[in-house]
Amino acid sequence: MSIRICIPLDSAAVALGADDVAAALAREAAKRKVAVSIVRTGSHGMHWLEPLIEVGGVGFGPVTAADVPSLFDAAFKNHPLNIGRIADHPFMKAQTRLTFARCGNVDPTSFHEYQAAGGLNGIGAAIMVGPAQTRDTVLTSGLRGRGGAGFPTGIKWKTVAEAKGDTKYIVCNADEGDSGTYADRMLLEGDPFVLIEGMIIAGLAVGAAKGYVYIRSEYPDAIRTFSKAVAVAESSGLLGAAAGFEIDVRAGAGAYVCGEETSMLESLEGKRGQVRAKPPLPAHKGLFGRPTVINNLVSLATVPAILADGAEAYAALGMGRSRGTMPIQLAGNVKQGGLFETAFGLTLGEIVDEIGGGTASGRPVRAVQVGGPLGAYFPRSLFDTAFDYEAFAALDGLVGHGGVVVFDDTVDMARQARFALEFCALESCGKCTPCRIGSIRGAETMDKIIRGERVAANLALITDLCQTLKFGSLCALGGLTPYPVMSALKYFPEDFDRPRLVAAAD
Amino acid sequence: MSSYSAWDEKHAGEIIDGLKSVDGATLPILHALQDAFGHITERAIEMIADALNLSRADVHGVVSFYHDFRRELPGRYVLKLCRAEACQSMGADALAATAKSQLGVDWHGTSADGRVTLEPVFCLGLCSCAPAAMIDGKLVGRLDDTALAAAIKQARA
Ligand SMILES: Cc1cc2nc3c(=O)[nH]c(=O)nc-3n(C[C@H](O)[C@H](O)[C@H](O)COP(=O)(O)O)c2cc1C
Ligand code: SF4
Ligand code: FES
Numbered sequence: 001m002s003i004r005i006c007i008p009l010d011s012a013a014v015a016l017g018a019d020d021v022a023a024a025l026a027r028e029a030a031k032r033k034v035a036v037s038i039v040r041t042g043s044h045g046m047h048w049l050e051p052l053i054e055v056g057g058v059g060f061g062p063v064t065a066a067d068v069p070s071l072f073d074a075a076f077k078n079h080p081l082n083i084g085r086i087a088d089h090p091f092m093k094a095q096t097r098l099t100f101a102r103c104g105n106v107d108p109t110s111f112h113e114y115q116a117a118g119g120l121n122g123i124g125a126a127i128m129v130g131p132a133q134t135r136d137t138v139l140t141s142g143l144r145g146r147g148g149a150g151f152p153t154g155i156k157w158k159t160v161a162e163a164k165g166d167t168k169y170i171v172c173n174a175d176e177g178d179s180g181t182y183a184d185r186m187l188l189e190g191d192p193f194v195l196i197e198g199m200i201i202a203g204l205a206v207g208a209a210k211g212y213v214y215i216r217s218e219y220p221d222a223i224r225t226f227s228k229a230v231a232v233a234e235s236s237g238l239l240g241a242a243a244g245f246e247i248d249v250r251a252g253a254g255a256y257v258c259g260e261e262t263s264m265l266e267s268l269e270g271k272r273g274q275v276r277a278k279p280p281l282p283a284h285k286g287l288f289g290r291p292t293v294i295n296n297l298v299s300l301a302t303v304p305a306i307l308a309d310g311a312e313a314y315a316a317l318g319m320g321r322s323r324g325t326m327p328i329q330l331a332g333n334v335k336q337g338g339l340f341e342t343a344f345g346l347t348l349g350e351i352v353d354e355i356g357g358g359t360a361s362g363r364p365v366r367a368v369q370v371g372g373p374l375g376a377y378f379p380r381s382l383f384d385t386a387f388d389y390e391a392f393a394a395l396d397g398l399v400g401h402g403g404v405v406v407f408d409d410t411v412d413m414a415r416q417a418r419f420a421l422e423f424c425a426l427e428s429c430g431k432c433t434p435c436r437i438g439s440i441r442g443a444e445t446m447d448k449i450i451r452g453e454r455v456a457a458n459l460a461l462i463t464d465l466c467q468t469l470k471f472g473s474l475c476a477l478g479g480l481t482p483y484p485v486m487s488a489l490k491y492f493p494e495d496f497d498r499p500r501l502v503a504a505a506d
Numbered sequence: 507m508s509s510y511s512a513w514d515e516k517h518a519g520e521i522i523d524g525l526k527s528v529d530g531a532t533l534p535i536l537h538a539l540q541d542a543f544g545h546i547t548e549r550a551i552e553m554i555a556d557a558l559n560l561s562r563a564d565v566h567g568v569v570s571f572y573h574d575f576r577r578e579l580p581g582r583y584v585l586k587l588c589r590a591e592a593c594q595s596m597g598a599d600a601l602a603a604t605a606k607s608q609l610g611v612d613w614h615g616t617s618a619d620g621r622v623t624l625e626p627v628f629c630l631g632l633c634s635c636a637p638a639a640m641i642d643g644k645l646v647g648r649l650d651d652t653a654l655a656a657a658i659k660q661a662r663a
Binding site: 373 | 528529531532534536537558572573591592593596628630633647
């Protein structure tokens with residue numbers, strides 16, 4: 001009998017040497033004449049243990065190629081890298097995995113494994129209840145957009161279903177530009193069929209026969225795996241003209257703003273990614289002027305589980321108006337970095353200190369940025385904030401796409417504020433003056449503050465500029481850049497009044 | 507190591523013909539041309555404009571909007587270092603400073619020997635194993651000074 005050894009093809013595992021480990025496993029098995037089947041799966045999300053290999057449910061990690069002979073010697077049993085059964089690991093056991101139920105457990109492009117692990121149950125349910133009730137199920141589940149804005153998915157679908165037009169589109173936003181996030185990437189690489197299933201359900205629900213998946217070019221592996229899954233789904237009859245739904249995969253081109261939905265539509269149409277004024281809403285006049293559902297990848301990939309298990313089961317999880325689960329992505333200077341899917345409602349402190357285990361450096365946690373580059377920086381004094389859309393909004397912050405970036409006490413918050421402005425300047429689509437020009441002036445002003453020049457006057461300038469950005473921007477790139485800037489200033493004022501040398505490299 | 511073909515108008519024409527009928531063909535064509543030739547030439551812009559019935563200025567506008575598209579051939583190796591927040595929290599700024607001084611370039615520059623082009627990237631989705639880089643298409647997590655120096659040395663050997 002051959003031993004089945006699972007080793008992730010997930011980019012995070014690969015970036016830590018998974019391909020070398022897979023090659024070493026194959027070599028060693030051949031040398032020892034042991035029959036093995038090496039299966040490349042997605043990642044379970046415990047990235048601090050990657051490359052994490054699995055044999056008979058038991059995990060070993062982090063493995064290097066040099067560990068491979070001793071793993072064979074130990075017959076993949078008693079070994080210093082043995083972490084026990086993966087499913088029983090405290091990090092896994094504490095999660096509620098719905099969207100990520102299969103990720104890490106299956107060969108991502110095996111249609112057979114997808115079905116055997118509960119795949120297609122969502123489509124089955126959607127066909128049985130029909131479009132109107134499918135939309136209703138999504139609405140009553142309480143699912144809100146996981147891309148950032150948190151808009152109820154069911155309402156968006158209803159608007160598109162009711163919009164007039166023979167041709168409608170489903171666009172999956174897989175631009176995932178926020179630093180600290182990788183949930184979309186993990187699904188594209190680890191369970192691509194769940195997105196395909198979610199998009200087909202969306203198509204049934206609103207009357208669309210064509211979908212586009214816009215994946216950022218920084219994710220070449222994800223583009224490859226997802227494209228392969230589309231081809232498999234076509235050959236098994238799930239996708240294609242005859243099946244009634246087609247999917248086109250498109251690559252972005254390095255523009256953060258193209259994650260903004262109307263900018264993405266422009267980009268898909270082959271143009272500069274300039275943000276469109278709303279109205280008209282994409283739901284009425286979207287891609288090529290047609291009614292379009294544009295949803296984040298996690299939103300779409302959660303729909304199959306909602307249809308399969310029912311709206312009530314999903315809505316039973318969470319708190320307040322944040323229902324269901326969120327894949328929290330722990331990133332940056334954190335000891336246990338990785339993806340943790342859980343119901344809304346944990347506190348930020350529980351997430352960072354307990355699940356994340358504090359910093360990787362071992363130094364005290366000083367600041368946490370939640371929700372990507374447009375999200376606020378939080379100090380420890382706000383660690384009792386619950387992970388909930390409204391709780392974060394009340395503090396001028398956002399949950400966004402679920403990224404949590406941890407910084408230790410060596411962070412210089414004036415530099416972080418400067419970076420937020422620089423990033424806005426670099427990525428501005430150019431349509432609004434405060435965003436295009438103000439951000440450049442803002443970064444220059446921050447340089448003066450960092451050099452200790454007329455600090456009070458320059459801080460007043462920054463505060464003014466943030467007001468202008470907040471109210472004079474067409475989209476959230478300009479409109480929310482004040483969040484990281486002002487939170488840094490509000491919670492870490494001591495970093496803004498400390499003359500220092502500016503690194504010559506800037 | 508990147509191995510791009512020299513500009514070949516016939517091949518470029520074939521690439522454009524193969525893609526021009528897809529909806530919103532501009533980006534797919536630009537990606538395909540850059541994959542083949544390493545950059546977008548002036549002649550390519552003319553050909554795309556002709557094939558898609560656009561003005562040359564339109565195509566220029568698209569090329570210049572997106573960070574990915576290059577107007578000049580890169581060095582033999584492209585070193586992309588992540589500059590975004592999660593990587594900053596793990597020392598990305600210091601790594602970038604090291605790379606710049608070792609290569610004698612700023613962002614987007616190519617070392618004088620033509621070997622290495624240094625490019626910034628804003629997140630590779632490897633934020634849980636920061637700092638991250640893409641060294642000639644290969645992903646690297648938990649990059650440190652030693653690994654960076656080794657990569658640069660290998661690229662310039
Ligand atoms: C500058 C900017 C960048 C954005 N980037 C993304 C992104 O990478 N992924 C995403 O899903 N949504 C992103 N959004 C939000 C989208 O505009 C949109 O709200 C979302 O795709 C809708 O899907 P959802 O309702 O399922 O969240 C971004 C918004 C802005 C203003
Ligand atoms: S705020 Fe910035 S990115 Fe958004 S539309 Fe205006 S210029 Fe473009
Ligand atoms: S922030 Fe560097 S990989 Fe995401």
